[in-house]
Amino acid sequence: MGLPGSESSVASASTAESTSLVGPRLPEWIRVRPPHGADYQSVRDTVARLGLGTVCREARCPNLPECWSAGTATIMLLGTDCTRRCGFCAVTTHWPRGKVDASEPARVAQGIAEWGLRYAVLTQVCRDDLSDGGAAILAETVREIRARSPSTLVELLIGDLAGDESSLATVLDSHPDVLAHNLETVRSLSPSVRDRRAGHDRSLEVLRAARRLGPPTLVTKSSVMLGLGETEEQLTGAFDELRDAGVDLLTLGQYLRPSPDHLPVARYVPPEEFERFVGLATRAGFAGVESGPLVRSSYHAEQLYRAARARSG
Numbered sequence: 001m002g003l004p005g006s007e008s009s010v011a012s013a014s015t016a017e018s019t020s021l022v023g024p025r026l027p028e029w030i031r032v033r034p035p036h037g038a039d040y041q042s043v044r045d046t047v048a049r050l051g052l053g054t055v056c057r058e059a060r061c062p063n064l065p066e067c068w069s070a071g072t073a074t075i076m077l078l079g080t081d082c083t084r085r086c087g088f089c090a091v092t093t094h095w096p097r098g099k100v101d102a103s104e105p106a107r108v109a110q111g112i113a114e115w116g117l118r119y120a121v122l123t124q125v126c127r128d129d130l131s132d133g134g135a136a137i138l139a140e141t142v143r144e145i146r147a148r149s150p151s152t153l154v155e156l157l158i159g160d161l162a163g164d165e166s167s168l169a170t171v172l173d174s175h176p177d178v179l180a181h182n183l184e185t186v187r188s189l190s191p192s193v194r195d196r197r198a199g200h201d202r203s204l205e206v207l208r209a210a211r212r213l214g215p216p217t218l219v220t221k222s223s224v225m226l227g228l229g230e231t232e233e234q235l236t237g238a239f240d241e242l243r244d245a246g247v248d249l250l251t252l253g254q255y256l257r258p259s260p261d262h263l264p265v266a267r268y269v270p271p272e273e274f275e276r277f278v279g280l281a282t283r284a285g286f287a288g289v290e291s292g293p294l295v296r297s298s299y300h301a302e303q304l305y306r307a308a309r310a311r312s313g
C-alpha cells in the first residue's frame with residue numbers, strides 16, 4: 001500500500017517490544033531509549049485489553065518505547081495482516097478473504113478516549129480482499145472517534161485503496177484532519193521496494209486526488225525512507241513530485257532491515273544529511289518537514305501538524 005511505510009522498518013534495542021536489527025552494527029546515531037514510566041504500562045494494558053492492533057508493534061517500530069512512554073500509540077486498522085508484501089515491511093502477509101471486525105471502530109475510539117489523545121494517528125493494513133479496500137471501516141473509525149473525543153485531531157495514514165477514487169471519497173467524507181499516504185521511496189526504486197500492486201504514480205495520484213476531493217482545510221502528508229540506494233537527485237525529484245501533488249507535510253527517516261528476508265540497508269544516512277534534506281524539502285515548498293534517522297511517518301505527528309498550521313497562518 002503506501003502504508004506504515006517507513007514505520008515498518010525495525011527496531012534496534014533489546015526492549016520487550018522490539019527485536020534486534022539484522023545486519024551490520026548500527027551506527028552510533030541510531031539508538032533507541034528503553035521504555036519507562038506509568039504511561040508506557042497504561043498504553044500496553046489498553047492495547048491488550050481492547051485487542052488493538054498497533055503499527056508500533058506489528059511493524060516493530062524503533063520509536064515504540066518513546067511513543068508508548070509518552071502515552072501514545074499508532075493504531076493499525078483492518079486487522080494486523082496485510083494482503084501485500086513490501087520488501088521493507090515487517091507486517092505479516094495474509095489474505096483474510098473479506099473478513100472484517102465490525103467492532104474495531106468502537107474499540108479504537110474507546111482506546112483513544114481512554115488515552116485522552118489530543119492527536120490520534122491511525123493507519124491501515126492493505127486489504128485488497130475488500131472491494132472498497134477497507135474504506136468504510138476507516139471512515140467509521142474516524143466518526144466513532146469524533147463522537148467520543150470531539151476535540152481530538154485525527155491523522156489517517158492510508159494505503160492506495162487500489163487507486164479507487166470512490167473509496168478515497170468515502171474516507172474523506174469522514175473528515176480526517178490529515179490524510180497521509182506514503183510514497184516510501186524514489187521512483188526508480190519503487191518496483192523493487194514495494195509490493196507489485198503498489199505504484200509510484202498511483203501513490204502520487206492518491207495524494208493528488210485527496211487534495212482535489214478533500215476540503216480546503218485538509219492537510220496531506222507523505223513519507224520517504226532513506227538508505228535504500230536512492231541518490232540525492234532522485235530524492236529531490238521525489239520532493240518535487242510530492243509538491244506537484246499538493247502534499248503539505250513530509251517525513252524522512254532511515255530504513256532499517258526487519259529480518260534477513262527483507263531488503264538490505266544500502267547506507268546509513270548520517271544525521272547531518274537528514275538536516276540538510278530539511279532545507280532542500282523546505283525549499284521545494286513543504287509546509288513542514290520532519291527528518292532524522294529514527295523519524296517515522298507518525299513520529300512527532302502532532303508537532304509537525306501544528307507547526308505547519310502555525311506557519312500557514
Ligand code: SF4
Nearest residue numbers: 001003082084086089
Ligand atoms: S506490506 Fe502491507 S503494511 Fe507493509 S508497507 Fe506494504 S502495504 Fe503497507
